[in-house]
Amino acid sequence: METRFILGIIAAILTVTVFLVALRMKMRAQFQTRVRPADGSDVLGFVIVQKAATAPGMRAWNARYVTGTSVDEFAIEMRIAEPVAPSPFAQGSILFRRTPGSTGAALLRDLSRVLGLPEEPTPGMPLDELRCDASFMGSRLTRGDGPDTIAGSFTMQPPGDWIVAKVFFSGGAGEVFLAVNPAAGRGEFLRKDPELSEPVVREFSRLFYAG
DSSP: OHHHHHHHHHHHHHHHHHHHHHHHHHHHHHHHHHHSOTTSTTEEEEEEEEEOOSSTTOEEEEEEEEOSSOEEEEEEEEEOOOOOTTOSOEEEEEEEEEOTTOOOHHHHHHHHHHTTOSSOOOOOSOOSEEEEEEEEEEEEEEESOOSSOBTTTEESSSOOSEEEEEEEEGGGTEEEEEEEETTTTEEEEEOOOGGGTHHHHHHHGGGOOOO
8 A cells, every 4th residue: 555655656656747847848849939020130140251260260240220311330250150969069269350440330229129138238348359259050951841940940952051159148148140141241130039139249249349
């Protein structure tokens, strides 16, 4: 009788555990859907033009964000790493560089909105380059639906020209997706989670200052 009682308790605990795990997964899926709108409002696009890299093994582009009244510029350098199965990620690095004379006013305003922030955060101390760790998710991706979903917007099948990475700011306190398509001359910042956005804009804005 005592053995049956103990087994009954164990079975009940396992049932509750399975239920809680399933509920957590459901809530996580709902949250991810909620923070990644399907209308494109979580994407900031810009133009890229290839340039000479400053170190071997790097790829580099000048980036331009154009609005009706202004042009904001910065540079991107990537040390791209290709994921090797079974891992979906490969560790690399991304360097953002300041373009002298670019204030970034429209870019930072719109990036804050796209990443879900109610207002622009106060920037840290100015700097000329910002080095970030990155997890590369693929360098031959296609935008659209496929057998897998990467960064909410991309797939590996069929192969394409998009390079996609998750970029970490402030030691991982901030995260954002960065996608570039060298063949099309396009780049994008894509929102990951709003609660991880503030350090992204705060650190990125350090590249834009007068002088």
